[in-house]
Amino acid sequence: MNITDDCVKCIVGQIEKATKTLKLDKDLAKSIMFEVNKRAENFSFKETPPFVAKDVYEYLAQRTNLKDPLKKMKQESIKKATGYLPFIQKKIDKSEDKLFTAIKAAVAGNVIDFATIKEFCLDEEINSIFQTDFAINDYKVFKNELEKTDSLIILSDNAGENIFDKILVKTLKKLYPKLEIYYATRGKAIINDVTLEEAIQSGIDKYCKVISTGVDTPGLEKKQASKEFLELFEKTPLILSKGMGNFECLEGFNDKRIFFLFKVKCAVVAKTVSRSLGEIVLKRG
Secondary structure, X not given: OOOOHHHHXXXXXXXXXXXXXXXXXXXXXXXXXXXXXXXXXXXXXXXXXXXXXXXXXXXXXXXXXXXXXXXHHHHHHHHHHHOXXXXXXXXXXXXXXXXXXXXHHHHHHHHOOOOOOOOOOHHHHHHHHHHOOOOEEOHHHHHHHHOOOOEEEEEOOEOOHHHHHHHHHHXXXXXXXXXXXXXXXXXXXXXXXXXXXXXXXXXXXXXXXXXXXXXXXXXXXXXXXXXXXXXXXXXXXXXXXXXXXXXXXXXXXXXXXXXXXXXXXXXXHHHHHOOOOOOEEXXXX
């Protein structure tokens, strides 16, 4: 999915939001925004939003001298998400279809997203998600494919969301003990996305193999991925892709191995999937 004019405005807005979140000195913030707006004039409309966003987020990190500018926010999101674990586990334990309930919990966590204009409340999402229908629901197809495979890659998205992903992975291992699960993270800190550090911090590595995609983009931009990850990606029969960033990078491949799981949080993605803002999607590629 290539960028649009709306994507350009959104990406520039994200950096402005970051300068405020970081409480930067006014002159520094102004200088950063001047350069970001200048770079935005030359964004390539042949690239995906995550690929384009990479440049200005790296510039933000450089100007602030922060390797991971939103690290504090990521930790706050993880702490908040952890508080919901008992409630979600109870829901899964009482559920007739434990996998479906765990997937619902995993998509609820997808509201934790710095890189969107429209913000959603995690409290509201957790309390309503189990009564919310998928606007696109390919769950039965996913489950059928899952029962035929021996390995699965889960492409991670945002920090905090990984806490709910851990519950999903635990549920998968209980239901499919022989299933080899790989949990794939970003290759470096970018926006509020999950890196190896946050994934291992959650303890998800007790239930699956945590790996790096090698990408420096807030989405799986395949041309940025490591050779080792791409080899695994190409031979793995089933992939669960979390979040809009991964969708924006991968939807154009029409890869039937991929199932996209996310909340629709921007008008551009809403138009692409012909659904409304705020709806949840489990869609085959």
